[in-house]
Amino acid sequence: xxxxxPEVVIDRLPIYTRALALLQRQGRxxxxxxxxxxxxxxxxxxxxxxxxYFGRFGKQGRGYNVKRLLEELHQILGITxxxxxxxxxxxxxxxxxxxxxxxxxxxFRIVAAFDVDPDIVGDMVNGLEVKSxxxxxxxxxxxxxxxxxxAVPAANAQEVIDALVECGVKAILNYAPIAAxxxxxxxxxxxxxxxxxxxxxxxxxxxxxxx
Amino acid sequence: xxxxxPEVVIDRLPIYTRALALLQRQGRxxxxxxxxxxxxxxxxxxxxxxxxYFGRFGKQGRGYNVKRLLEELHQILGITxxxxxxxxxxxxxxxxxxxxxxxxxxxFRIVAAFDVDPDIVGDMVNGLEVKSxxxxxxxxxxxxxxxxxxAVPAANAQEVIDALVECGVKAILNYAPIAAxxxxxxxxxxxxxxxxxxxxxxxxxxxxxxx
Numbered sequence: 001x002x003x004x005x006p007e008v009v010i011d012r013l014p015i016y017t018r019a020l021a022l023l024q025r026q027g028r029x030x031x032x033x034x035x036x037x038x039x040x041x042x043x044x045x046x047x048x049x050x051x052x053y054f055g056r057f058g059k060q061g062r063g064y065n066v067k068r069l070l071e072e073l074h075q076i077l078g079i080t081x082x083x084x085x086x087x088x089x090x091x092x093x094x095x096x097x098x099x100x101x102x103x104x105x106x107x108f109r110i111v112a113a114f115d116v117d118p119d120i121v122g123d124m125v126n127g128l129e130v131k132s133x134x135x136x137x138x139x140x141x142x143x144x145x146x147x148x149x150x151a152v153p154a155a156n157a158q159e160v161i162d163a164l165v166e167c168g169v170k171a172i173l174n175y176a177p178i179a180a181x182x183x184x185x186x187x188x189x190x191x192x193x194x195x196x197x198x199x200x201x202x203x204x205x206x207x208x209x210x211x
Numbered sequence: 212x213x214x215x216x217p218e219v220v221i222d223r224l225p226i227y228t229r230a231l232a233l234l235q236r237q238g239r240x241x242x243x244x245x246x247x248x249x250x251x252x253x254x255x256x257x258x259x260x261x262x263x264y265f266g267r268f269g270k271q272g273r274g275y276n277v278k279r280l281l282e283e284l285h286q287i288l289g290i291t292x293x294x295x296x297x298x299x300x301x302x303x304x305x306x307x308x309x310x311x312x313x314x315x316x317x318x319f320r321i322v323a324a325f326d327v328d329p330d331i332v333g334d335m336v337n338g339l340e341v342k343s344x345x346x347x348x349x350x351x352x353x354x355x356x357x358x359x360x361x362a363v364p365a366a367n368a369q370e371v372i373d374a375l376v377e378c379g380v381k382a383i384l385n386y387a388p389i390a391a392x393x394x395x396x397x398x399x400x401x402x403x404x405x406x407x408x409x410x411x412x413x414x415x416x417x418x419x420x421x422x
Binding site for chain 1: 218219221222224225226228229230233250251252287288289290292294296303304306307308310311313314317319357358360365381382384388389390392398399400402403404405406407408409410411412413414415416417
């Protein structure tokens with residue numbers, strides 16, 4: 001079944017999860033697709049269709065049990081466990097990523113940081129000693145990290161991604177502005193703010209349309 | 212016509228644009244949907260379908276003229292012009308954003324930076340003097356900025372977004388991990404690395420499937 005689920009549906013599940021977690025913190029027990037959609041700018045029908053890929057949640061007219069739906073989504077997304085990550089690139093952006101406090105509460109932990117610059121290697125940043133990229137191959141087996149964050153300049157990014165794939169990394173969060181490639185069994189998500197900007201200018205440009 | 216174009220199609224156009232710009236820098240004149248798709252992990256049929264929303268590009272069996280397709284995509288996305296942006300939040304992340312050199316080459320320029328912290332207001336960061344968020348309403352009319360970047364903590368993000376909308380901002384790049392909302396005529400793109408991670412763990416979790 002899972003094989004047929006469109007990637008765009010999977011991409012929306014974390015957004016639903018985040019909204020449900022907020023509702024739970026607000027003490028809410030039940031929410032319907034109308035309200036959930038309203039909070040997210042998604043139609044209620046879209047939410048019901050997305051969730052239908054994974055079975056039946058909620059009863060017609062009674063809405064979803066927030067706690068139960070949240071648990072189910074955690075199961076589906078594989079976020080009931082902790083995930084270890086490595087960071088490559090400890091420049092200004094890498095340091096902001098190491099200081100980002102949004103990962104840990106969601107079960108994502110950066111367990112090692114690597115850089116190529118000898119002036120940076122050896123620095124202590126947020127409790128981690130920066131290691132040399134040359135040590136990647138030696139260090140990775142002990143780290144049990146299937147996820148990597150790439151925060152190096154564009155010119156070095158593909159070679160870093162290749163090295164990470166070589167070390168068995170299966171998911172890469174890529175901050176470098178390149179069209180990175182990896183084997184089919186490795187997932188890449190690009191964090192490129194320009195892509196987000198360019199898909200918004202379509203709507204706000206002169207003569208553009210709002211949808 | 213534009214009204215019927217799915218948002219996911221618009222979201223892919225900047226990715227095509229980026230790949231075509233790379234091909235152009237490599238001196239390529241022509242590319243077919245097969246090769247372009249191969250570089251991006253997208254099927255050739257998907258590329259042809261996406262582009263078909265905007266008219267006919269390329270000739271059957273002869274591929275696309277790289278330069279012409281790139282120019283057309285720039286027109287479609289509204290990125291033939293320069294866009295001014297304001298940044299709100301000049302903490303560690305905000306400073307990394309101000310130092311990010313990927314915006315300017317794509318025509319996006321941060322023209323003002325705001326923070327709420329009196330210790331930060333007045334700082335010079337990348338050639339900009341940080342202003343107080345309290346000055347937002349006064350400063351915005353002169354800035355001619357329709358785009359804002361929000362890099363404040365989650366707890367303050369919605370209120371900052373509301374203030375920006377009040378000032379006439381039409382597109383917001385939001386780095387805060389919240390399900391932000393805005394009126395229908397304002398676009399929001401979230402840069403939340405956790406969402407990207409959570410949509411990858413679906414594929415790499417034990418018992419998960421690769422698509």
